[in-house]
Amino acid sequence: MKFVLIDRIVELESGRRIVAQKALSLAEEYLADHFPRFPVLPGVLMLEALVQAAAWLVREKLDFGPSLVLLKEARNVTYKSFVAPGQVLTVEAVCQDLTEPQSTFAARGHLDGREIVKGRLTLRHLSLAARGADWAETDAKLRARQRELFGLLWKGCPAGHAAGISLDK
Numbered sequence: 001m002k003f004v005l006i007d008r009i010v011e012l013e014s015g016r017r018i019v020a021q022k023a024l025s026l027a028e029e030y031l032a033d034h035f036p037r038f039p040v041l042p043g044v045l046m047l048e049a050l051v052q053a054a055a056w057l058v059r060e061k062l063d064f065g066p067s068l069v070l071l072k073e074a075r076n077v078t079y080k081s082f083v084a085p086g087q088v089l090t091v092e093a094v095c096q097d098l099t100e101p102q103s104t105f106a107a108r109g110h111l112d113g114r115e116i117v118k119g120r121l122t123l124r125h126l127s128l129a130a131r132g133a134d135w136a137e138t139d140a141k142l143r144a145r146q147r148e149l150f151g152l153l154w155k156g157c158p159a160g161h162a163a164g165i166s167l168d169k
């Protein structure tokens with residue numbers, strides 16, 4: 001199962017900084033098992049939200065070149081509180097270094113200005129097509145899907161520009 005933990009991108013400074021939001025709803029299935037009488041966003045999913053936000057910045061800056069942007073390392077991750085249904089976690093990732101093979105970020109998540117989670121992330125950027133011609137079609141499909149999703153998440157994206165689609169159909 002794949003979780004899309006970013007509901008929208010609210011700010012994007014290409015190659016430098018991204019701010020995104022995750023609105024937690026009681027309808028999210030994993031909450032039934034994660035402290036049934038005290039449903040909260042699991043810490044590992046808070047971390048994943050930070051990773052996903054940083055990955056969108058990487059994709060945008062590298063013109064969706066890598067089909068995979070994966071967490072290589074998370075350091076100094078600290079959790080200070082919980083995120084409950086009805087709350088909106090705002091995540092911010094500031095790029096420290098970005099090259100073709102990898103990137104590093106200082107990332108944090110907050111609720112109403114209160115820091116909830118923070119850490120240093122190293123992401124690895126991969127292209128399936130680089131693994132061989134057999135992967136080229138899958139690589140192209142992944143990148144096209146990412147462009148489409150980016151267009152839905154980032155309303156600051158000019159229609160049809162980075163997304164490769166028009167939302168005015």
